[in-house]
Amino acid sequence: MKTFLVSLLFVAGLTASAFAQPKSPVGLQLYSFREQFPKDVPGMLAKVRQMGFREVELAGTYGMEPAEFRKLVEKNGLKPISTGASYEDLSNNVPKVLAEAKALGVKYVMCAWIPHNGDVFTLEDAKKAADVFNTAGKLLKDHGILFCYHIHGYEFQPYKDGTFFDYLAENLEPRYCNFEMDVFWVKHPGQDPVALLKKYPNRFPLMHLKDRKPGTPGNNTGHVDVESNVAIGKGDLGIAEIMKQAKKSGVKHYFIEDESSRSMEQMPESVAYLQSLK
DSSP, X not given: OHHHHHHHHHHHHHHHHHHSOOOOSSEEEGGGGTTTGGGOHHHHHHHXXXXXXXXXXXXXXXTSOHHXXXXXXXXXXXXXXXXXXXXXXXXXXXXXXXXXXXXXXXXXXXXOOOOOSTTOOOHHHHHHHHHHHHXXXXXXXXXXXXXXXXXXXXXXXXXXXXXXXHHHHHHSOTTTEEEEEEHHHHHTTTOOHHHHHHHSTTSOXXXXXXXXXXXXXXXXXXXXXXXXXXXXXXXXSOHHHHHHXXXXXXXXXXXXXXXXXXXXXXXXXXXXXXXXXX
């Protein structure tokens, strides 16, 4: 009887592993499933693991205390790498940002938006952001947390012989402030992610991977119809070449971010495409 039970458990284990998604070569930005998470946090974390993910970038804690949420994330075999912080908190309450980052167990804090008036980004906006990010970045670094600013498209509005992104890259102190490249928000304003990675090596430790429906008109406002997000490999961003250069340029962590309403359906296809890259 004992032998039979052991054999049964062994077969069950093989069956379960046969249906498990192979490990994803990249992580997931949990914002991709922002509609599903509030309805079933434990179930969605289990689903993320089942999809093959091992690293995640957090997008809130869905009403849970940070330490409690971290335990649930880690219980599901997921490693929290980074989390977001608001520009306001980075300006006025870095101790709060630091406490949350420590409780969540992340190595990176990122900010995804610099406040500005309408769709116009100005030199004054860039100067103020550089001051806020350098100050907050040093305080975070002093306590073992690294800061990255997430590119969102409007930084590529023209400034002098380049763009405001060039201004930020020159004026953010690399010891304290680097960048998270969102490949969509580099391509959408008409820039080349591969060229940007070559121009600024080791300034992009984090990267958001997504793809854009061919024919989508670009702009440099930071706004777009989220339904333009398609499964990775189905769009016009040239992900294969970006990935090749990213490895050479010092990107350390990659996260798929699918903002469309089809993210659950598209995610396995995106993972499979990235697995196919050599």
